[in-house]
């Protein structure tokens with residue numbers, strides 16, 4: 001069961017790094033989670049730093065064995081994890097949780113948290129993934145464009161969040177094991193930020209355009225309807241403004 005084994009660390013460089021280190025050292029059971037109070041070198045998507053040295057965040061990484069998935073199905077793993085996190089947040093803040101493609105977690109249009117998934121491919125299989133999740137529990141003065149559970153009027157402990165998240169991840173993981181991709185897709189789209197809303201967007205070359213997100217496809221690319229028709233964008237190929 002996901003989360004059945006939990007290792008708590010008062011301080012670590014990055015919980016994702018710690019899982020990778022344990023993997024090098026030997027056996028690590030599927031579903032093991034590392035929960036840390038403080039990260040001294042937390043990592044975000046696209047090589048960004050993830051500031052998490054204050055002890056005011058939920059910072060955890062899960063080790064998941066995913067060899068039953070092919071690399072072409074990896075996008076559904078991302079979506080399933082994102083849905084699990086969104087549903088776990090919704091257990092405390094019932095309204096307004098949104099997933100900003102690919103997997104930022106927003107509340108009231110501000111970032112509550114993010115997900116960093118690092119995987120290992122063996123032949124054509126996604127052998128395993130390290131799923132890192134960072135959620136702002138308490139208010140942080142130095143992150144004015146972010147939000148936290150506290151900012152939303154909720155005091156939530158890391159353990160309370162972990163317990164709910166373990167269950168949501170287990171449920172989504174079982175969907176993956178049954179290849180219930182359509183169900184995962186529907187839940188992802190239900191939670192997707194600005195689905196079918198006209199918005200201003202920016203291409204990688206800096207040019208601006210108007211378009212609507214109409215889907216996120218099986219490869220994980222966002223599908224946008226613009227005056228050019230349907231366009232697909234991978235990571236870093238399109239920017240949204242909050």
Ligand code: BTN
Pocket residue numbers: 013014015016017039041042043044045046048050052058059060061104113114115116131132133134135
């Ligand atoms: C992002 O939005 O850029 C993703 C942030 C992911 C942060 C989490 S905190 C736990 C885990 N350990 C890390 O170093 N990063 C992830």
